[in-house]
Amino acid sequence: MTSEEIVEKLKSDMDGKILEATVTLGDAVVHVSPDALHEVAVFIKDDPDLKFDYLSYISGVDYLDQDREPRFEAVYEFHSIDHNHSIRLRVGLEEDDPTVPTVSDLWLGALFPERELFDMFGFNITGHPDLRRLIMPEAWEGHPLLRDYPLTTEDVTFSHNRDYKSDLVKSKPPTR
Amino acid sequence: MGLIDQVADKIEEEIGNIKLNAKEAAEAFEAQYSGAIYDSILTTKLGKVVGWAQKNALWPATFGLACCAIEMMAMANSRWDAARFGAEVFRASPRQADLMIVSGRVSQKMAPVLKIIYDQMAEPKWVISMGACASCGGIFNNYAIVQGVDRVVPVDVYVPGCPPGPEALLYGIIKLQEKIMNEAGTSGAKKRAA
Amino acid sequence: MSVTEQGLLERDKDTMTLNMGPSHPSTHGVFRIIMEMDGEIVKSTDPEIGYLHTGIEKTSENKRYVHVIPMTDRLDYLSPPSNNLAFCLTAEKLLQCEIPPRGNYLRVIMCELARLGSHLVWLATHALDIGAMTIFLYCWREREMILDLNEEISGVRMMTSYLRIGGVAFDSTPEWLANVRKFVDYFPSKIDEYERLLTHNPIWLDRTQGVGVMSREDAINWSLSGPALRASGVDMDFRKIRPYSGYENFKFDVPVGKNGDVYDRYLMRVEEMRQSREIIDQALNSLPDGPYKTQDNKISLPDRDTLHTSMEALIHHFKLVSEGVNVPAGETYVPIEGPRGEVGFYIVSDGSGIPYRAKMRAPSFMAIPGMCKMMEGCFIADVVAVIGSIDIVMGEVDR
Numbered sequence: 062m063t064s065e066e067i068v069e070k071l072k073s074d075m076d077g078k079i080l081e082a083t084v085t086l087g088d089a090v091v092h093v094s095p096d097a098l099h100e101v102a103v104f105i106k107d108d109p110d111l112k113f114d115y116l117s118y119i120s121g122v123d124y125l126d127q128d129r130e131p132r133f134e135a136v137y138e139f140h141s142i143d144h145n146h147s148i149r150l151r152v153g154l155e156e157d158d159p160t161v162p163t164v165s166d167l168w169l170g171a172l173f174p175e176r177e178l179f180d181m182f183g184f185n186i187t188g189h190p191d192l193r194r195l196i197m198p199e200a201w202e203g204h205p206l207l208r209d210y211p212l213t214t215e216d217v218t219f220s221h222n223r224d225y226k227s228d229l230v231k232s233k234p235p236t237r
Numbered sequence: 238m239g240l241i242d243q244v245a246d247k248i249e250e251e252i253g254n255i256k257l258n259a260k261e262a263a264e265a266f267e268a269q270y271s272g273a274i275y276d277s278i279l280t281t282k283l284g285k286v287v288g289w290a291q292k293n294a295l296w297p298a299t300f301g302l303a304c305c306a307i308e309m310m311a312m313a314n315s316r317w318d319a320a321r322f323g324a325e326v327f328r329a330s331p332r333q334a335d336l337m338i339v340s341g342r343v344s345q346k347m348a349p350v351l352k353i354i355y356d357q358m359a360e361p362k363w364v365i366s367m368g369a370c371a372s373c374g375g376i377f378n379n380y381a382i383v384q385g386v387d388r389v390v391p392v393d394v395y396v397p398g399c400p401p402g403p404e405a406l407l408y409g410i411i412k413l414q415e416k417i418m419n420e421a422g423t424s425g426a427k428k429r430a431a
Numbered sequence: 432m433s434v435t436e437q438g439l440l441e442r443d444k445d446t447m448t449l450n451m452g453p454s455h456p457s458t459h460g461v462f463r464i465i466m467e468m469d470g471e472i473v474k475s476t477d478p479e480i481g482y483l484h485t486g487i488e489k490t491s492e493n494k495r496y497v498h499v500i501p502m503t504d505r506l507d508y509l510s511p512p513s514n515n516l517a518f519c520l521t522a523e524k525l526l527q528c529e530i531p532p533r534g535n536y537l538r539v540i541m542c543e544l545a546r547l548g549s550h551l552v553w554l555a556t557h558a559l560d561i562g563a564m565t566i567f568l569y570c571w572r573e574r575e576m577i578l579d580l581n582e583e584i585s586g587v588r589m590m591t592s593y594l595r596i597g598g599v600a601f602d603s604t605p606e607w608l609a610n611v612r613k614f615v616d617y618f619p620s621k622i623d624e625y626e627r628l629l630t631h632n633p634i635w636l637d638r639t640q641g642v643g644v645m646s647r648e649d650a651i652n653w654s655l656s657g658p659a660l661r662a663s664g665v666d667m668d669f670r671k672i673r674p675y676s677g678y679e680n681f682k683f684d685v686p687v688g689k690n691g692d693v694y695d696r697y698l699m700r701v702e703e704m705r706q707s708r709e710i711i712d713q714a715l716n717s718l719p720d721g722p723y724k725t726q727d728n729k730i731s732l733p734d735r736d737t738l739h740t741s742m743e744a745l746i747h748h749f750k751l752v753s754e755g756v757n758v759p760a761g762e763t764y765v766p767i768e769g770p771r772g773e774v775g776f777y778i779v780s781d782g783s784g785i786p787y788r789a790k791m792r793a794p795s796f797m798a799i800p801g802m803c804k805m806m807e808g809c810f811i812a813d814v815v816a817v818i819g820s821i822d823i824v825m826g827e828v829d830r
Binding site (some may be wrong): 085086088114115116117118120122123126127136138141142145148149168169170171172173175194195196197198205206208209 | 480481484485489490492493518525527607651652653654655667671672673761762763765766773774777779781787788790792796797799800801804829830
């Protein structure tokens, strides 16, 4: 199925559950709310025309610098082995309580990426069998990939262009 | 006038005697209480022989962390044979190794492990910091990488590069061998053997 | 172990905990597995990663696109051009930029050479762990030839950073092409040599057949990819199903296995080495002339001789070198087939010259839970064989 057909099918069959479904740059992108994620996931896995049986990755994004609501997003991408198409689910999460249900009961390959979401962003994955830090040490405080977490706490020891470098690290150019 | 000169000479002689006595007394004291074999000319030569033996049989411990480990493996292979410089086998157990080549970036989680492995090595031991990441943090100046492995273990030779070619690492090992030879028989080597 | 009231030690579980620690000669990097053993058999595993975490994803949120390319080299450090290609393809999809055919063919040659280099390291270390030490020396002999080719075209042995957004960094020279041709003619006899040593070797067969079996459904569900997935019977290779960078012009086979054990994965990768050599051969024979990077000077640097005469070229050069390419806002993902499986970058761009979020989809990271599932029920000696067969690289696992 092409990306347009996938988007049409989801808009027709999962009408109340998805927030938005578009085709951007040839990819089928579906915006879902966290409560509806599991239902949509079951649908896209079991439906014989869609049959998304392969989880590609789960990523988190922090949109703090772009000042949009909701602040966080969890992005899931699935492939279908038999039909050779892909879909991307984008789940917007609120800043004060970023919670998303697990999909590891459907795709076992989601175990590690969801632990990484918890570790790097602080998302709360409900229903995950083993939610603990994956990449950072266990006693680490903070979630490194948040936009307000500093990149480094120490300056370069010796540099010919110290000011330029520290500016580049500390401040971002305006995004708008 | 002659009397004063004589007295001055006598005083100088006495001071000289006291100095000599003090030196002998100090030496006798040291010889009595140190018991180390590095204390005479004969044993300095022995120290040089020991240093020659150590430098020609430096067995590295496998401590390949990241990309530099691949170039370390390339150094151990047939093109840049490290075995001809004495680094014959890479020992997996740190207790059997005397050289630790920290090859790769050391993350915050790995630093305690690095220290434990270093502590498990038996004296005398040397450390080569291979690559830019191990020497100074490399291109990664961030929260996750220890900015230089010399914050964790004492380093003898730094080999720059990203990754340093096997010939650069071999040059680092040769420099380390020169360092061992220069230190052999002196108090520097004595500190390592303690 | 717990202590009873009388001060006696008491066993509270039947299994022994064995730690295959981060510093281990056979873990292919800093990887820790805590195994519960029942005698020699592994009952359950608990992998621990993060010992090589470098913070590359966060660092790339502070660097321009061209500065991120050398950092992507250090992710999967056994085949740097594949990571470069994944990153560049995604940025080019956001830019809607066309790559000229010569650029595509040069990219394919470099990526396939890197695939050969990566598979040679895999074979060397996998065989070394199982006990065959000769292959280690033989494989590195060929890899040195590939690294010499890398050095000739880009100046660096391993981390070439040869690809750029819009094409490749430098053009190839006729001498380099002649050297690649020499390598391509020399290589098949070497693969035969490796196969003579291993493929029908009874010790190898004993150590690898029937070990670490993963069924087709499990392999898909655990998100394995690359040769490990194909060995379990899934015909999925992104070079065939979603061709990128000109791969549709080449004729090559994709091996698919039956049993999904360590032996099948070995056969997959050896056959892939042969097919990669075929691809490089065809690319050399049909290398088109023309520009090697896109002529759109807002994306790639203008040719140096035009800087003397053209004012626009000078301004574009200045802007590209000082500010970098500005990628339009949006988000996308392009999967490619790296030596370990599906590699891709999910890039979110905010319209500036600095990626807002660049997440790497690392095949080894997704393969680790499946790999640990494979180990359950195996002997302790098979654990080493399984780790070697999945070919994990900790640089991309921990990023």
